[in-house]
Amino acid sequence: SSFLAGCLPFLHDSKEPSPPQHPGEETPAYSETDAPPPAPPAKAAKLPAKRPSPSAHMLVFGANDCAQLGCGPEAGDAVHTPQDLSSLGVASAASVTFGACHAAWATEDGEVFTVGGNDHGQCGAGSDQDVLSPRSLDAFSTKPVVQVEAGASHTAAVTTQGELVTFGDSSRGQCGHGPDALTDIRRPKVVRALAGQVVSCVACGGEFTALCTTTAEVYTCGMGRFGALGHGDLTDRSAPTRVLDLLTVPILSVSAGDR
Numbered sequence: 314s315s316f317l318a319g320c321l322p323f324l325h326d327s328k329e330p331s332p333p334q335h336p337g338e339e340t341p342a343y344s345e346t347d348a349p350p351p352a353p354p355a356k357a358a359k360l361p362a363k364r365p366s367p368s369a370h371m372l373v374f375g376a377n378d379c380a381q382l383g384c385g386p387e388a389g390d391a392v393h394t395p396q397d398l399s400s401l402g403v404a405s406a407a408s409v410t411f412g413a414c415h416a417a418w419a420t421e422d423g424e425v426f427t428v429g430g431n432d433h434g435q436c437g438a439g440s441d442q443d444v445l446s447p448r449s450l451d452a453f454s455t456k457p458v459v460q461v462e463a464g465a466s467h468t469a470a471v472t473t474q475g476e477l478v479t480f481g482d483s484s485r486g487q488c489g490h491g492p493d494a495l496t497d498i499r500r501p502k503v504v505r506a507l508a509g510q511v512v513s514c515v516a517c518g519g520e521f522t523a524l525c526t527t528t529a530e531v532y533t534c535g536m537g538r539f540g541a542l543g544h545g546d547l548t549d550r551s552a553p554t555r556v557l558d559l560l561t562v563p564i565l566s567v568s569a570g571d572r
Contacts, residue, residue, distance in 0.1 A: 369405040371398045371418070379414040380445040381429030403447055410517075412463035412481075415444075417470075423457020425450045425470060425501075433466045435481030441499070452478070452501040464517035464535075465571070469524075470501070475511030477504040477524060477553075485520045486534030486551030494551065501503030507532070507553040518569035524553065529563035531556045539572050 324408040367394065372395040380386045383403055384396050399405060404426065406418035414430030425434035426447040436444040453470070458478065460471040467481030467488055479488040480498045489504045490495065511527040521535030521542060533542040533555035540547065543556040 336346070342547040371403065371406050371409065372396060373416075374412075379430035381411065381414050381416050381441055383416060383426075383428045383447045386445055395398045398447075408458070408460045410461055410463040410468075412468070413465040413519075415466070415468070417461045417463055417468050417537075419458040419461045419470065423453065423459065423473060425453045425458050425461060427468065430466070433482035435463070435468050435561045437468065437480045437499070437501045439500050439547070441497070450501060460514060462515050462517045464522065465519040467498075467517065467522070468519075469515045469517055469522055469526075471512050471515050475493045475513070475527065477507055477512045477515060478502065479504055483551075485536040485549050487520050487522050488519070489522060489534040489551070489553045492551045497520060504553060514566050516569035519571040521569065522553075523569050525564050525567045529562050529565070531559050531567060536572075541569075541572055553560065 356360050373384060374392045374395045375382065377388055377392050378390040382388065382392055383398050384392065384401060404420045404424070407421045409418040410416065412435060415427060415435050416429050417425060417427045419425050426449055428444050428447045429436065431438055431443050434441065437447065437450050438444055438448060456470055456472045456476065458470045462469045464487055467479060467483065469479045470475060471477060478501045480501045481488065482497045483490060483494055483498050488498045489506060490498065490502060491506060512524050513522040513527045515522065518541060521533060523531065523533045525531055532555050534550045534553045535542065537544065537546060537548045537550060542550060543558065544554065
């Protein structure tokens with residue numbers, strides 16, 4: 314892709330998160346056609362919010378052809394030097410991410426903003442119209458967010474309660490809402506297939522999603538081409554499916570490339 318954008322929130326150093334607990338009893342993997350596993354006993358799981366320093370600023374630069382940098386279409390199709398969004402009244406970000414033509418960030422209070430291309434609903438605004446200035450998503454007013462991630466045209470967020478919320482392009486199942494879900498998820502939606510799990514982090518590739526739970530389990534969904542989902546095949550999956558080859562490996566975090 315020729316898209317280039319940068320965002321540099323100046324965050325203070327924080328302690329590394331403590332390793333997740335080893336699972337006490339393995340939860341069987343389930344496929345798209347199976348019912349989700351029964352919910353385990355309630356877990357005390359309020360994830361800590363990431364906190365920037367009081368002087369944090371968010372700087373952006375690069376392609377702006379869909380207004381994805383948050384400084385408005387009047388800035389032109391490309392911004393060649395870092396621009397400080399705080400001067401435009403944009404809240405500083407504790408977690409920030411860029412997709413192909415959209416951006417999303419979560420503030421230190423867990424509020425989520427999106428801006429840019431929205432043809433698949435990746436900005437969560439409920440329409441297919443581009444979002445030309447940063448917009449706060451009301452869906453997160455009762456679900457504060459600690460992490461937000463963007464794929465090419467979809468977005469995923471982890472709430473303080475460990476829920477995974479996704480929206481945008483789900484043509485390959487990357488939003489994780491199952492085989493009967495709409496191709497485009499235009500508003501934030503909790504991934505119900507993960508009921509009973511506490512998500513600790515998420516990563517989005519171009520057309521797939523990977524996540525880790527507080528019990529060190531890894532689930533993936535979306536485009537299976539190139540083996541991106543880790544299930545030993547090239548099959549797409551429309552609901553989060555546990556990576557069985559990692560059953561005995563306690564995983565702390567996940568990351569994703571484009572494919």
